Amino acid sequence: MMKPAPTVTQNTWAFLRDPMIAPTGFREYDARWKYPDDINLPGITALGLGLGTQIYRRGIKPEIAVGNDYRDYSLSIKNALMLGLMQAGIQVRDIGPALSPMAYFSQFHLDAPAVAMVTASHNPNGWTGVKMGFERPLTHGPDEMRELRDIVLNGEGVARAGGGYEFVPGVREAYLDDLVGDFKMTRKLKVVCATGNGTASAFAPDLFRRLGVEVVDSHNSLDYTFPHYNPNPEALEMLHDMADAVQTSGADFALGFDGDGDRCGVVDDEGEEIFADKVGVILARDLARLHPNATFVADVKSTGLFVSDPELQKHGARADFWKTGHSHMKRRVKELGALAGFEKSGHYFLAEPIGRGYDCGMRVAVEICKLMDRNPDMQMSDLRKALPTTYATPTMSPYCPDIKKYEALERIVGRLVAMRDAGEQIAGQTIKEIVTVNGARVILNNGGWGLVRASSNTPNLVVVCESPESEAEMRAIFADIDAVIRTEPSVGDYDQTI
Numbered sequence: 405m406m407k408p409a410p411t412v413t414q415n416t417w418a419f420l421r422d423p424m425i426a427p428t429g430f431r432e433y434d435a436r437w438k439y440p441d442d443i444n445l446p447g448i449t450a451l452g453l454g455l456g457t458q459i460y461r462r463g464i465k466p467e468i469a470v471g472n473d474y475r476d477y478s479l480s481i482k483n484a485l486m487l488g489l490m491q492a493g494i495q496v497r498d499i500g501p502a503l504s505p506m507a508y509f510s511q512f513h514l515d516a517p518a519v520a521m522v523t524a525s526h527n528p529n530g531w532t533g534v535k536m537g538f539e540r541p542l543t544h545g546p547d548e549m550r551e552l553r554d555i556v557l558n559g560e561g562v563a564r565a566g567g568g569y570e571f572v573p574g575v576r577e578a579y580l581d582d583l584v585g586d587f588k589m590t591r592k593l594k595v596v597c598a599t600g601n602g603t604a605s606a607f608a609p610d611l612f613r614r615l616g617v618e619v620v621d622s623h624n625s626l627d628y629t630f631p632h633y634n635p636n637p638e639a640l641e642m643l644h645d646m647a648d649a650v651q652t653s654g655a656d657f658a659l660g661f662d663g664d665g666d667r668c669g670v671v672d673d674e675g676e677e678i679f680a681d682k683v684g685v686i687l688a689r690d691l692a693r694l695h696p697n698a699t700f701v702a703d704v705k706s707t708g709l710f711v712s713d714p715e716l717q718k719h720g721a722r723a724d725f726w727k728t729g730h731s732h733m734k735r736r737v738k739e740l741g742a743l744a745g746f747e748k749s750g751h752y753f754l755a756e757p758i759g760r761g762y763d764c765g766m767r768v769a770v771e772i773c774k775l776m777d778r779n780p781d782m783q784m785s786d787l788r789k790a791l792p793t794t795y796a797t798p799t800m801s802p803y804c805p806d807i808k809k810y811e812a813l814e815r816i817v818g819r820l821v822a823m824r825d826a827g828e829q830i831a832g833q834t835i836k837e838i839v840t841v842n843g844a845r846v847i848l849n850n851g852g853w854g855l856v857r858a859s860s861n862t863p864n865l866v867v868v869c870e871s872p873e874s875e876a877e878m879r880a881i882f883a884d885i886d887a888v889i890r891t892e893p894s895v896g897d898y899d900q901t902i
Contacts, residue, residue, distance in 0.1 A: 407559035408447060414440060423450040428806075429533070430553035432546050432860040433731030436524065436533035439477060443532070445484040452488020453563065454556035455520060455536060458548075459494060461555075464538055465517045466566065467495045469510040471502030472522040473664050474603040476628045481532050482522040486569065489520070493564030499575040503603055503665030504535055505764030506579045511540040512760060513578050526636040526662040529628070535664075541762040542738065545731045580611055583770050589616035591780045593773060596620040596649040596658035596671070600635025600642060601627040604661035604765065611766055615773050620653040622646065622660075636662050637669025637750055638680075647675035657784040659772065661765045666730070667750035668765035670772070672784035679796070681706035684746030685713060686787045687768075690775045691743060691758070692719035701736050701745035701753070703728040704845045704855055705868050707794060710746075712851045712872065714792075727842035729860055730763050737761055748799070748868075795871045795878040801864035802889065803896035809858045809865060812892040816856055817844040819888050830854065831871075831880035846885065852877060854885040865895060878902075 412424035419440075426442035429435050435451065437443040443451075459466055468489060472482040478501075486496045499510045507521040518538050524531035537543035544552065555561060597612055597619050599605040605624045612619045622645065623632050633641045637660040646658035650671055658671040670678045678686070685707060688700050697720035702710045710716065710723035726736040730751045737745040737753045738761055745753035751763040759767045776782070804812055817840060824835040824846075833848035843857025843866070854869040869885060871878035882902060889895055 408450060408557060412444070419444055421446060423447040425450065425556065427553065427557055430549055433544060433549065433729050434533055434535045435549070436527065436531060436861075438530055439481065439532040445480065448481055448484035449488040449491070450556055450561065451534065452485040453492045453561035454488070454552055456489045456492020456494040456567075457555050457561045458552050459518055459538070460492070460562070460564070462538065466493055467497065467516055468518040468520055469497045469499055469507060469514055469516040469572075470520045470522070471499045471507040471510065473503075473524065474501055474606065474626055474628055475524065475529060475532070477532065478522050485520060485522060485534065488561075490567030490569060491563050492561065493566040495566075495568045496570070498569065498571045500571070500573075501603065501606070502575070503607060503766070505666050505762060505766060506576060506607075507535075508537070508541055508762040508764070509579045509582060509760070510575050511537075513575060513582075514572060521664070523664040525664050526634070526638075526667070528634045529630060541760050542734050543731045545735060576607070580607065580614065583611060583766050584614045587615065587770070587774065589773060589777050591777055592618070593776055594618040594620060594653070594655045595773075596622050596646055596653060596655045597624060598622040598637075598642065598646045598649065598658055598660035599624050600633055600660070600663070601625060601630055602635035602661070602663040604635070604665040607665060607766060608659070608661055608769065611769065612773075615770065617773060620649060620655050622649045622658070634663070635660075637667055643669065643671060643677045646671040647677065651675045656776070659769050662750070665765045666763040668752065668768040669750055670784070672788055674785045676785065676788065678784070678788050679748065680750040681746060681748040682709070682788065682791060684752065685709045685716070685791055687752070687771060687775065688721065688744065688746070689713070689715045690778065692716055692721040695743055696720050697722070698743035699724060699740050701726050701733060701740065701742045703733060703747040704839060704842045704857060705748040705799060705866070706746060707796065708847070708851050708853050708870055708872065709792060709794060712792070725839050725841070725845060728857065734762060792872065795873075795875045797867070797869045797878060797882055797902050798900060800867045800901060801859060801862070801899045802867065804858075804863060804865050804892075804894055806863045808894040809863065812894050813843055813856065813858045813865065816888055816892060819891065820844045820846055823888075830884040831877050848881070852881055854881045856885060856889060864899070865889065867898075
């Protein structure tokens with residue numbers, strides 16, 4: 405295999421012949437590039453050859469299910485990827501346009517040993533990438549991504565005979581059948597379905613109607629120009645649009661899905677956004693009643709209610725805080741045999757007997773509808789208000805260069821651990837524990853906490869704080885954590901603050 409050439413540039417003879425791949429596209433748990441600025445089609449083919457070579461190196465049966473999201477260039481990217489996989493001697497099973505969770509489902513449905521999903525996730529148009537995995541329901545983590553990067557960038561891909569192609573129809577229908585099962589709503593429910601004209605437009609409205617839910621359509625026609633907004637249920641633009649649709653239509657709530665359908669956002673009947681970690685607590689409360697003594701995994705950015713909520717405690721639920729990132733969370737849920745995992749970004753990992761352990765926005769939508777069916781006298785706002793009140797900052801991201809952020813974070817974590825060991829306080833509270841699986845989550849005696857970690861995708865640190873007592877204490881926690889962060893000269897301004 406030819407090594408990617410650093411000298412290849414757009415609009416040259418070589419650009420249509422030789423691989424061009426920016427090394428920065430190999431992320432912690434997937435691959436993502438701006439196209440064609442950072443990768444060209446020969447580069448995507450080299451990626452496919454590298455992925456196929458990785459399959460052979462690991463002794464996996466040479467067969468893979470491949471899908472693509474709904475963007476105008478995704479089919480070209482997928483074709484280039486499949487060409488490289490076939491060149492590597494892999495039998496490709498093309499499931500067509502798909503959501504990421506539909507691709508993960510296809511691994512089970514087709515008994516495929518590997519999966520590759522061409523998607524830019526929630527990134528705006530101009531981005532592409534691949535989410536991939538071998539051991540279902542898991543996807544590549546840092547070790548697998550490093551191995552793949554080295555194979556591709558060092559030109560270690562090996563061409564083999566035996567590659568082939570098959571288009572597999574009917575996976576979308578099987579995926580929807582699997583989601584719905586024999587469930588049908590017994591209460592009337594009216595839901596705003598917001599898809600931002602992305603891939604979920606081809607799934608979510610049909611899913612709700614199969615469940616017996618009345619659908620209020622919100623940008624549910626497929627349009628890869630995304631004429632209204634980029635589908636991302638963490639973005640205020642989408643959330644405000646969902647809230648307007650709820651209030652205009654009198655819907656019971658709104659569910660919004662990102663560009664590849666693996667995340668779900670919620671706005672209640674009063675037009676209030678419920679942050680995804682709080683939705684996780686609402687779901688966990690309901691599931692804990694059905695499955696006593698369950699283990700729930702939450703990412704380190706999530707609310708402390710997973711530990712302190714009296715309802716969860718009453719049913720013997722155990723909480724485990726783990727690394728942010730869909731690949732890390734899937735792996736931890738499987739490792740612990742947890743019932744579910746919840747990530748503040750809106751990825752939910754519902755394991756057996758509810759789901760299969762991968763992140764699926766459609767599965768979350770089904771389970772929220774089932775939850776509402778089990779609570780016929782409750783509105784979504786009632787469930788929100790039933791949670792203990794906490795005061796949390798938004799997710800804040802001070803600038804820190806990629807080449808410096810991990811070393812800076814290591815020193816920050818060391819200072820926070822030293823503060824704990826010396827008996828120093830934060831916001832007037834003793835430091836009870838510091839979880840260091842992903843930066844430092846500093847947990848205080850009263851359940852308040854502050855987090856600092858490095859962003860996996862951008863040149864930033866990530867800071868979140870929460871108090872169970874008051875907004876004033878939340879601000880005090882942030883001020884004390886920020887004072888430690890400010891000892892690092894490489895850390896710059898925040899994208900937003902409180």
